[in-house]
Amino acid sequence: MTPDVDLTARPPGPHPFRDRFLALDCRLFEAVAARHWPGADPLLPRLSRAANHGVLWFATAAALAATRSPRARRAAARGVASLALASATINTVGKRSVRRPRPVLDPVPAIRRLKRQPITTSFPSGHAASAAAFATGVALESRGWGAAVAPLAAAVAVSRVYTGAHFPSDVLAGAALGAGAAYAVRGLVPTRDLVPPPGRPxxxxxxxxxxxxxxxxxxxxxxxxxxxxxxxxxxxxxxxxxxxxxxxxxxxxxxxxxxxxxxxxxxxxxxxxxxxxxxxxxxxxxxxxxxxxxxxxxxxxxxxxxxxxxxxxxxxxxxxxVGRFSSGKTRGCFLNTFSLGVYPELVRERERWSRRIGGWPAGVLAALRVLRADRRPLEVELGGRTHPLWLLFAGNGTYHRMGLAPGRRYDLADGRLDVRVVRGGRHPAARLLAAAVAGPLSRSPVHSAVRVRRLRLDGLAPGTLLAYDGEVTEVEGEVTLEKLPEALAVYRPLPVH
The missing domain is CATH 3.40.50.10330 (Probable inorganic polyphosphate/atp-NAD kinase; domain 1)
Structure with missing residues (x-):
């Protein structure tokens, strides 16, 4: 039997708006192809090739990081993270959702054409997405560096039309997706300007x-x-x-x-x-x-x-x-953190290696050596009971996580010690990682956190290592922690309005 067929059905009709838009897109492409910009013919094709696989942006990020400016380094890291998200989105979703063929190269002078033509679909432009993502990510962290990178990103985006690789709408759509990726990264890891630095009293x-x-x-x-x-x-x-x-x-x-x-x-x-x-x-x-x-x-x-x-x-x-600790004749203050357990050992191990291999590699090596070593947890008497602990941390003020970013303090005069402990037991590395992921004020059989004004610990064995603001000393017996509220006057810039 012949299946029923609706002989009255008509093929899809024309879409006036879409057709006008595509016609305008083609006219803009041909206008760019017909226009000659002095110096652009040798420059823009090279710039377009340099941006293949993000090489140009990785090199730019390395140059920013080499300035040793904390803001520039954060801008470089944010730019690379934004680029990675934009590239992943374009390659997994964007290119497969709209299978638009590449422009016909007839109007484009041969000197401008890329030596190796791209074989993927035209919409959206991956190069424009990467350029916009990197530049926007940098600008969200540092306006100054963003202004420096923006002309380079704009030139890469323009080069994709100038060389005949994309229609203008491909570039605009890619740039919009790239900028959106940068803002999505900021949602996961907020920039510092989203949380004003502590300004009281x-x-x-x-x-x-x-x-x-x-x-x-x-x-x-x-x-x-x-x-x-x-x-x-x-x-x-x-x-x-x-x-x-x-x-x-x-x-x-x-x-x-x-x-x-x-x-x-x-x-x-x-x-x-x-x-x-x-x-x-x-x-x-x-x-x-x-x-x-x-x-x-x-x-x-x-x-x-x-x-x-x-x-x-x-x-x-x-x-x-200011935080203050005392143990017998040993006394000191801390502006950031105080800790007992594996962290003081990590600090001491890191100091041994930092001058030989650098700070960050030394930190990684120290963590591996300390966590792999066969040791027993620290025995601490707290509240009249003895507890085995892998780590006791006390922050001078409450540490907050910014999205997925490491913690920072919004208020340096909150009158509280941010105390966190990781209890003893098997697999110390897994317990420490779980505590780090869980964040502040968490409670579980493995770790917990409280905010207090004063803390007394007892029963520490002779030679117990104590770390405060990156320095290490030895204590024994009783250790008392307390806050000195609003004790220190420190210069800091007020926000500029």
Missing amino acids: HVDAPALPDGAGLVVVVNKGSGTADRVRALQDALPAAETVECEPADVRAELEKAAARARVLGVCGGDGTVNAAADVALRRDLPLAVLPGGTLNHFALDLGIEEVRDVVRALQRGDAVRVD
């Missing part, structure tokens, strides 16, 4: 327009010569004292005796020593980041020399909490 501090009264102690071991020169150029009346790491504390004491404002340039350990001196001398502190991590400076909103210079010139400062 404001305190009156000396304004030093030319730096007179500021004495800055510089740890030469931090490799900060370029930052010191920039500070001297901006504040010519400031005094700088460069010293070896072993002499930092002695030089801080001397500087505090003649300074209106005590300044310090170095990593978190150096800043910790300066804070201890500033507390005892009742001096405001100016922090110029110069170490590998610079957690305290970054949480204050200080990344570059110009940030602390602006705060000093205007007298912008805030009060922050």
